[in-house]
Amino acid sequence: MNKENPVVWFEIYVDDMERAKKFYETVFETSLEEMQMPDASSDGMRMLSFPMTMDKTSGAPGALVKMEGMKAGGGGAVVYFGSSDCAIEEARVEDAGGKILQSKMNIGEYGFSAMVVDTEGNIIGIHSFE
Numbered sequence: 001m002n003k004e005n006p007v008v009w010f011e012i013y014v015d016d017m018e019r020a021k022k023f024y025e026t027v028f029e030t031s032l033e034e035m036q037m038p039d040a041s042s043d044g045m046r047m048l049s050f051p052m053t054m055d056k057t058s059g060a061p062g063a064l065v066k067m068e069g070m071k072a073g074g075g076g077a078v079v080y081f082g083s084s085d086c087a088i089e090e091a092r093v094e095d096a097g098g099k100i101l102q103s104k105m106n107i108g109e110y111g112f113s114a115m116v117v118d119t120e121g122n123i124i125g126i127h128s129f130e
Contacts, residue, residue: 010062010079011047013070014120019097020064020072021048023119026096027089028081035063044068072120080113080125089126090114 014020021032032048045067052061062079083089087104093116094100101123102115111129118124 007060010060010077011065012062012079012118012120012122012124013072014064014066014122015072016120017046017048017064017066019119023096023098024050024064027092027098027116032064072122078115078123078125080127083126083128085130086112086114086126086128090116 012020024030025032030051032050035047035049037045037047045065047063047065049061049063081089090100090104097119099117100114101117102113104112104114107113111127113128114126116124116126
């Protein structure tokens with residue numbers, strides 16, 4: 001049986017790509033890059049990827065996605081972003097247009113986490129061991 005983490009990709013659906021891009025780049029101090037769509041069947045779809053490698057050596061790759069028929073907002077799964085101290089990113093959330101649902105909390109031997117809402121209504125988590 002393969003014991004490797006099976007997560008290979010995630011998508012966070014957005015309604016306003018520029019607003020969402022600004023939020024994630026501000027909170028996580030990163031740059032998102034435009035992904036080129038391979039064919040005409042993806043008309044109307046726009047994706048901005050988080051920094052990634054496709055070899056699964058540095059986290060699960062993923063992107064913000066604006067797509068016909070896929071609405072933003074808290075749906076079901078929650079993506080957790082890694083951090084050296086989740087209080088750092090949490091401190092940037094409100095200035096970036098988001099909301100804090102749960103401030104940094106101790107989760108015992110598993111470290112700490114914070115839960116926030118992005119500018120599109122998506123709930124995301126931030127995790128750290130400090």
